[in-house]
Amino acid sequence: MMPSWMNRRLVSLLAAILLVLLLILFLQLSDLLLSVWQKLQMLPPWFVYSYGGVFALILAGSGWLLWRITREPPPPPVRLPPPVLPLKEEEITSRIERNVTLGVDVEVARRELAEMQARRAGGEFHVAIAGDISSGKSTLINALLPDARPESGPVGGITRQVTRYLWHTPAGDRIILSDLPGLNEVGIPLQQEAREEAIRAHVVLFLCEGDLTRPQLHELNLLAQLSKPLLVGINKVDRLSGDELAMVVERVKERVALLTAPMIRVVTLVAGGQKERLRLLPDGQEIREVVAQPPQLVELVKAMQGWIDQDPALLESLRDSAVFSWVAHKLDESLLHHRRQKADEVVGDYSRQAVLAAMAAVAPGLDVLLQGYLGVRMVRELCQVYEVPFQEISASELLKKTDQQALRSLPMLLAIGGNLLKAFPGVGTMAGGALHAVAYGLIFDTLGRAVIKTLENRGDLLTHPAMRYFEEELSENLDARMGRLIKVLLEAGAEKLMTGKGKG
Ligand SMILES: Nc1nc2c(ncn2[C@@H]2O[C@H](COP(=O)(O)OP(=O)(O)OP(=O)(O)O)[C@@H](O)[C@H]2O)c(=O)[nH]1
Ligand SMILES: [Mg+2]
Numbered sequence: 001m002m003p004s005w006m007n008r009r010l011v012s013l014l015a016a017i018l019l020v021l022l023l024i025l026f027l028q029l030s031d032l033l034l035s036v037w038q039k040l041q042m043l044p045p046w047f048v049y050s051y052g053g054v055f056a057l058i059l060a061g062s063g064w065l066l067w068r069i070t071r072e073p074p075p076p077p078v079r080l081p082p083p084v085l086p087l088k089e090e091e092i093t094s095r096i097e098r099n100v101t102l103g104v105d106v107e108v109a110r111r112e113l114a115e116m117q118a119r120r121a122g123g124e125f126h127v128a129i130a131g132d133i134s135s136g137k138s139t140l141i142n143a144l145l146p147d148a149r150p151e152s153g154p155v156g157g158i159t160r161q162v163t164r165y166l167w168h169t170p171a172g173d174r175i176i177l178s179d180l181p182g183l184n185e186v187g188i189p190l191q192q193e194a195r196e197e198a199i200r201a202h203v204v205l206f207l208c209e210g211d212l213t214r215p216q217l218h219e220l221n222l223l224a225q226l227s228k229p230l231l232v233g234i235n236k237v238d239r240l241s242g243d244e245l246a247m248v249v250e251r252v253k254e255r256v257a258l259l260t261a262p263m264i265r266v267v268t269l270v271a272g273g274q275k276e277r278l279r280l281l282p283d284g285q286e287i288r289e290v291v292a293q294p295p296q297l298v299e300l301v302k303a304m305q306g307w308i309d310q311d312p313a314l315l316e317s318l319r320d321s322a323v324f325s326w327v328a329h330k331l332d333e334s335l336l337h338h339r340r341q342k343a344d345e346v347v348g349d350y351s352r353q354a355v356l357a358a359m360a361a362v363a364p365g366l367d368v369l370l371q372g373y374l375g376v377r378m379v380r381e382l383c384q385v386y387e388v389p390f391q392e393i394s395a396s397e398l399l400k401k402t403d404q405q406a407l408r409s410l411p412m413l414l415a416i417g418g419n420l421l422k423a424f425p426g427v428g429t430m431a432g433g434a435l436h437a438v439a440y441g442l443i444f445d446t447l448g449r450a451v452i453k454t455l456e457n458r459g460d461l462l463t464h465p466a467m468r469y470f471e472e473e474l475s476e477n478l479d480a481r482m483g484r485l486i487k488v489l490l491e492a493g494a495e496k497l498m499t500g501k502g503k504g
Contacts, residue, residue: 087324095331104338109327115200116323124166124174125308125315128198130223131207132216133182136235140207140271141165141179143295162197171305183219195222199326202315203229203307205300207271209236211251224261228318229307232256233300237268238275238293267303270296336456342385343455347448350378352488355441359433359492366410367403369440370447375399378444379451379461386455398451398463402470406443409474413439420482434489441485442478449473 040048092113096106119126129137144167163179178201180194198204204223208216223230234252237245245268253266273293278286307315354369361368369375376395383390417438450469451461458465 087321087328089320089324092324092327092331095328099331099335099338102335102338104331104334106331106334108330108334112200112323112327112330116320119200120316122176124176125203125312126176126178126201126319127203127205127304128178128180128194128201129205129207130180130183130194130198130219131233131235135182135207135209136271136273137182137207138179139273140233140235140269140295140297141167141177143272143297144177162193169301169305169308171309173305173308175304175308196326198223199226199322200319201228202319203231203304205231205233205304207233207235208252210234210240210248212255217255220256221259224259224264226322227262228322229263229315230259230261230265231300231303232264232266234266234268235271236273237296238270238273263307265303267299269300270294339385340452340456343382343448343452346378346381346385347445347452350374350381350448351441351445351485354444355437355485355488356492358437358440359489366406366440366443370403370406370443371396371399374444375402375447378448382448382451382455383461386452386459388455388460391461394461394463398461398466399447401463401467402443402447402450405467405470406446410439413442416478417442417482417486420479421486434486437489438482438485441488442482445481445485446470446473449476 040051092109096109099106099109129140131137145165161181165177165179167175167177169175178197180197181191183191183194204226206216206220206223212220220230220232232252234248237248240248249266249268256264256266270293272295274290275293276288276290279289280286354374357369357374376392376399379395379398380390414435417435421435421438447470450466450473453469453473454460454462454466
């Protein structure tokens with residue numbers, strides 16, 4: 001290896017040669033300039049001015065080129081992809097009308113659309129500030145709007161409801177900032193409220209401190225699925241050293257890159273808070289004091305403003321799509337709830353009729369009940385509730401198979417029913433046929449539940465899944481269901497006994 005003094009000499013020698021070369025270049029250049037200047041003096045003024053103009057142009061061009069090459073590269077343009085399969089407003093309106101004709105509650109959907117219209121008319125951009133409790137959401141609002149004074153503090157769970165604040169950006173846009181309850185807040189309704197506000201916003205800002213935890217990633221994933229601009233703000237970076245900050249930013253970016261949202265950016269910020277510092281008193285004594293931490297929001301504000309400036313119409317349409325998808329989901333939920341209620345009524349009614357028919361018949365046969373009038377009617381009515389075309393062939397195949405399956409389970413049902421019946425006062429007088437009647441009612445109830453599940457899950461009356469559900473449902477909640485049917489029987493039986501027509 002070469003000793004270091006040799007290295008130093010070599011470098012000094014090279015520097016000296018370079019300097020001499022520069023000196024020669026300078027002498028040559030000045031010689032050239034002087035000779036050009038002398039020649040120019042002999043030429044007419046118009047030539048001198050034109051020559052000077054061209055010279056100045058070339059000099060300015062070179063300067064501009066040099067500035068272009070050396071200046072900081074501009075940030076890459078934000079690419080905003082189009083929304084994924086957006087639902088149109090007309091589709092939502094026609095779904096609402098359809099639900100109204102079916103008698104389904106559409107209040108939530110209407111309220112949500114009205115809120116969206118009001119926001120459109122207002123013309124503001126809406127930014128929902130989400131994040132865990134104590135991530136600094138309210139502190140951030142305080143930093144942007146010192147007069148707003150939302151409550152904030154070191155004890156988590158301070159913000160308990162969605163609160164909105166109007167903020168004018170430095171560029172003059174009006175933004176409604178929604179301060180949300182923490183997403184890990186205890187209580188589902190609060191979380192639900194926060195998520196719904198995120199759906200209504202143009203941009204969601206998710207605040208975190210340091211690397212993302214598993215639950216935070218889960219939340220972010222849900223927010224990413226809203227397909228709208230998602231800003232991940234790493235807050236409280238005043239608490240991190242330079243190396244720690246670089247590491248955290250890298251980790252968060254890695255994790256966020258796995259999310260499916262079309263527009264995501266990671267920024268760092270200091271929302272505020274407090275810091276400790278040492279103060280020197282005039283007597284030379286040092287004291288520790290707590291002072292306010294100055295906010296650092298430049299990166300955050302720039303990112304938000306960037307999205308707004310880039311394509312405000314796109315932000316609007318992404319927000320609309322998210323609201324429409326959510327309203328459609330709410331409409332589906334209400335429709336399902338409505339259908340389930342109706343279907344339960346149908347099944348309850350037919351199970352009751354099955355019990356009574358079995359009691360009334362001299363020699364009641366399960367096949368007569370199931371495959372006859374009652375069974376077919378119940379399946380047909382359930383298909384009507386779910387707006388699934390009723391096919392006689394599938395229905396009779398299903399009823400035949402149910403009959404066979406039910407006959408196999410009948411001894412078990414009779415045994416359980418027998419035990420249960422003993423517990424009911426006044427049952428002894430009609431225990432004979434009653435046991436069978438209750439078992440038949442239960443089979444109707446099970447068949448009805450299996451058909452509901454099939455229609456809900458498969459959208460069609462398919463025998464195979466229906467039979468599987470039938471098996472699953474048969475022993476489900478047996479005591480309570482039998483108890484209900486025994487009561488039906490008792491009410492009917494007591495009436496007959498009173499009128500002297502009881503079977504005994
Ligand atoms: N050092 C520091 N502290 C901060 C910063 N931002 C917020 N804090 C502190 O973090 C604590 C929680 O802040 P909040 O603004 O109440 O948090 P929040 O997210 O609104 O909390 P909840 O309303 O409970 O969900 C407070 O003590 C703040 O002073 C920051 O950038 N740096
Ligand atoms: Mg708060």
